[in-house]
Amino acid sequence: MSHIISLANQKGGVGKTTSAVNCAAAVAALGRRVLLCDVDPQGNATSGVGVSRKNLAFSIYDVIIRSKSARDAILPTKYENLSILPSNIKLAGAEFELVDLERRELLLKTALAEVRDDYDYIFIDCPPSLGILSINALAASDGVIIPMQCEFYALEGLSQLLLTIKQVKKLYNPRLDITGILITMYNGRLNLSMQVLDELKKYYADKLFSTCIARSVKLSEAPSFGEPILYYDKNSKPAQAYNDVALELLARFGDTI
Numbered sequence: 001m002s003h004i005i006s007l008a009n010q011k012g013g014v015g016k017t018t019s020a021v022n023c024a025a026a027v028a029a030l031g032r033r034v035l036l037c038d039v040d041p042q043g044n045a046t047s048g049v050g051v052s053r054k055n056l057a058f059s060i061y062d063v064i065i066r067s068k069s070a071r072d073a074i075l076p077t078k079y080e081n082l083s084i085l086p087s088n089i090k091l092a093g094a095e096f097e098l099v100d101l102e103r104r105e106l107l108l109k110t111a112l113a114e115v116r117d118d119y120d121y122i123f124i125d126c127p128p129s130l131g132i133l134s135i136n137a138l139a140a141s142d143g144v145i146i147p148m149q150c151e152f153y154a155l156e157g158l159s160q161l162l163l164t165i166k167q168v169k170k171l172y173n174p175r176l177d178i179t180g181i182l183i184t185m186y187n188g189r190l191n192l193s194m195q196v197l198d199e200l201k202k203y204y205a206d207k208l209f210s211t212c213i214a215r216s217v218k219l220s221e222a223p224s225f226g227e228p229i230l231y232y233d234k235n236s237k238p239a240q241a242y243n244d245v246a247l248e249l250l251a252r253f254g255d256t257i
């Protein structure tokens, strides 16, 4: 039985996609069968693993809105053990199209049920909102990873997100659990970053990944080549960091190497 994990945070630009792509690639490189599921109309996770968003025969849009089988939309990537359920801008209208659909919060869960046995881990990259797409992602997941930047407003957004997770757990998905909070774009030389990290440790010590992802130019360059950092620059610090996160993640699911 696979583990389904959403990367969610309604704040934009906090490293959801970067973490989804690189956690997925790192876990795949550890020999697990991985599906990356792109639920963001921006389609950045799709292009981030080297798959063109244009001219997709089928995408997550067809799966969620048109009841297409996920198996028909999933594509292999050029990376071993890593497949993608791609997305593109077609999904942008989904919030409206979903209004009239029955069981609209559970469409992704239903779609993934058909393929989940093909994978050990499924990572879902959420859009920057707590709308129906993110609710679908959370309702389909066993765990949530919350990527966060150590900045002043980070904690404020966190309580709203935790509330939403609690509501989804109650209404649609009792299995849902917070897998961990992942600090991204960390700059240890900034006092504010250190203060926010201390604050997070005070309240969420058991949830924080012990690995922080530091700010890195390499990480921001890799997506334009469609390469996870592990393949873009194998020996770089962020490649090592995401590998460490992957190991922590596996440990949290009791998956021993």
Ligand code: ATP
Pocket (backbone or CB within 6 Å): 011, 012, 013, 014, 015, 016, 017, 018, 019, 040, 042, 044, 126, 127, 128, 184, 185, 186, 213, 214, 215, 216, 217, 219, 220, 221, 223
């Ligand atoms: P959105 O909310 O728009 O989906 P996101 O939360 O998925 O954004 P990313 O797209 O992963 O965030 O990251 C935002 C930007 O920051 C991107 O340009 C990405 O390349 C860059 N970035 C992510 N992590 C790092 C890092 N550790 N160091 C430097 N740049 C980073």
Ligand code: MG
Pocket (backbone or CB within 6 Å): 016, 017, 018, 040, 042, 044, 125, 126, 127
């Ligand atoms: Mg994103």
